[in-house]
Amino acid sequence: MATNTQQAEQRELMMLQQYLKDYGQQAEIFVEQLNLLENARMEAMAAIEALEAMVVAEDNTVLLQIGGGASVRAKVLEPEKVLVAIGAEVVIERTNNEAVEFLKGRIMEMEASQKKVSETLDKLRAQMNEINKRLEFGYQQSMAGQQAEE
Amino acid sequence: MFGGLKERLQAARNRLSSSIGAVVATPVAEPVVPHLPPAAGTTEPEKTAAPGFVEKVKVLVLERELIVSDKNIAEALSELEMTLLESDVALPVTDAIIISVRKNLVGRHRKIGESVDAMVVSALKSALLEVLGKGFDLKEYINTHPRPVKILFTGVNGTGKTTSVAKIGSYLHKQGFSVVIGAGDTYRAGAIEQIAVHAERIGIKVIQHQEGADPSAVLFDTVQYAISHKIDVVLADTAGRFHTKSNLMNQLDKIKRVMKPDLVIYVDEAVAGNDAVIRAAEFDRTVGADAIVLTKADMDSRGGAAISIAHTIGKPLMFLGVGQSYDDIIPFDPAGVVDELLDGA
Numbered sequence: 300m301a302t303n304t305q306q307a308e309q310r311e312l313m314m315l316q317q318y319l320k321d322y323g324q325q326a327e328i329f330v331e332q333l334n335l336l337e338n339a340r341m342e343a344m345a346a347i348e349a350l351e352a353m354v355v356a357e358d359n360t361v362l363l364q365i366g367g368g369a370s371v372r373a374k375v376l377e378p379e380k381v382l383v384a385i386g387a388e389v390v391i392e393r394t395n396n397e398a399v400e401f402l403k404g405r406i407m408e409m410e411a412s413q414k415k416v417s418e419t420l421d422k423l424r425a426q427m428n429e430i431n432k433r434l435e436f437g438y439q440q441s442m443a444g445q446q447a448e449e
Numbered sequence: 450m451f452g453g454l455k456e457r458l459q460a461a462r463n464r465l466s467s468s469i470g471a472v473v474a475t476p477v478a479e480p481v482v483p484h485l486p487p488a489a490g491t492t493e494p495e496k497t498a499a500p501g502f503v504e505k506v507k508v509l510v511l512e513r514e515l516i517v518s519d520k521n522i523a524e525a526l527s528e529l530e531m532t533l534l535e536s537d538v539a540l541p542v543t544d545a546i547i548i549s550v551r552k553n554l555v556g557r558h559r560k561i562g563e564s565v566d567a568m569v570v571s572a573l574k575s576a577l578l579e580v581l582g583k584g585f586d587l588k589e590y591i592n593t594h595p596r597p598v599k600i601l602f603t604g605v606n607g608t609g610k611t612t613s614v615a616k617i618g619s620y621l622h623k624q625g626f627s628v629v630i631g632a633g634d635t636y637r638a639g640a641i642e643q644i645a646v647h648a649e650r651i652g653i654k655v656i657q658h659q660e661g662a663d664p665s666a667v668l669f670d671t672v673q674y675a676i677s678h679k680i681d682v683v684l685a686d687t688a689g690r691f692h693t694k695s696n697l698m699n700q701l702d703k704i705k706r707v708m709k710p711d712l713v714i715y716v717d718e719a720v721a722g723n724d725a726v727i728r729a730a731e732f733d734r735t736v737g738a739d740a741i742v743l744t745k746a747d748m749d750s751r752g753g754a755a756i757s758i759a760h761t762i763g764k765p766l767m768f769l770g771v772g773q774s775y776d777d778i779i780p781f782d783p784a785g786v787v788d789e790l791l792d793g794a
């Protein structure tokens with residue numbers, strides 16, 4: 300029959316496991332957030348590339364991806380006028396240059412957010428490592444206790 | 450917190466100040482309209498609020514003051530509008546801020562040599578305070594209502610509802626209130642264990658059933674426990690849900706019927722920006738909400754949701770989640786947030 304001390308140790312180990320699970324779930328959410336930010340950043344970079352290429356393209360013709368790896372040649376009627384979603388579901392017309400500058404600003408913002416999320420993630424991982432160490436130590440002690448009893 | 454918005458507001462504030470500062474010492478002459486007597490049967494039109502040329506000169510010569518006109522600040526206000534929209538501040542809220550700033554500045558008499566910045570900051574402050582509302586003092590609410598005060602937490606999945614319940618539990622516990630948590634999220638795997646571990650860490654009793662149990666029953670038991678043990682506050686966690694899932698919304702209706710909450714709190718993440726505002730409005734329409742908690746505010750550089758949510762749905766912001774530990778939740782203080790945004794003002 301388990302002694303009170305053993306029961307307390309078991310409870311502590313179970314609690315540590317739960318902490319670990321909890322932190323793991325939080326870390327997953329932050330990783331997901333990082334991925335979203337990275338996708339949005341890449342998308343903005345691709346948009347800048349397209350906007351810059353549009354004005355120098357001969358005859359204003361660009362390749363328009365229509366999904367499934369297929370593209371068609373499309374003629375941009377007004378490459379100098381770009382509709383940009385600036386936030387709060389508001390779309391305004393800007394010049395090509397202004398749109399590029401706006402997107403560059405957004406990229407900088409996203410990079411700052413990525414840095415912040417990464418820092419939080421690092422902190423979480425450090426805490427998880429600490430819990431892992433404590434868990435391992437707890438298991439070893441529990442094993443040693445069982446062996447001593449035998 | 451809201452670093453991007455702070456930077457942008459600083460730029461908009463400078464722009465407004467320089468626009469007003471650049472007002473020329475001699476007001477521009479306006480076309481003189483001959484004053485004709487009113488035609489028979491008509492009344493003289495009411496005088497408009499805009500100061501005329503004569504008045505401007507009189508004020509400048511006699512009182513050594515300049516009057517700020519709409520024209521002086523039109524461009525700077527347009528930039529402020531863009532600044533707010535780019536920070537994800539909802540359109541109606543942006544409009545309200547612009548109208549308020551314009552109202553506070555246009556027609557203002559400025560003494561020559563008086564700080565323009567102070568005038569602009571005061572106008573911005575008052576505009577932001579108008580849209581931010583008064584906040585919600587939970588401590589005062591609990592102190593002035595019959596115990597137990599039952600608080601139900603709702604919101605979409607993955608926004609930090611359970612963690613917020615634990616943080617608010619810890620906050621209230623430290624304020625001297627007795628608290629019990631109802632583990633009403635019986636749907637998400639591991640949610641009951643998660644809230645139980647939080648509760649143990651902060652020294653709060655948690656009432657729980659098996660995974661998959663009826664959340665209404667869990668929360669009913671929690672309320673009964675609170676009544677019989679004279680507990681001050683019941684914090685009811687629930688599973689995350691979208692307002693479009695009718696079965697889950699029916700479940701929430703049942704929970705409300707059974708536990709009769711005093712407050713329904715909508716939890717969302719500040720980083721969701723305008724989406725959080727739209728979702729909060731939908732939730733308020735379908736199940737009702739008395740106050741809002743925004744999580745992950747420390748990671749939100751734009752601040753759009755925090756600025757817009759109270760004005761858009763007409764319900765106060767109660768807490769901001771600003772980090773990982775239990776103490777990282779701050780009661781929403783509009784004046785504090787405005788001071789922080791207009792740093793040093």
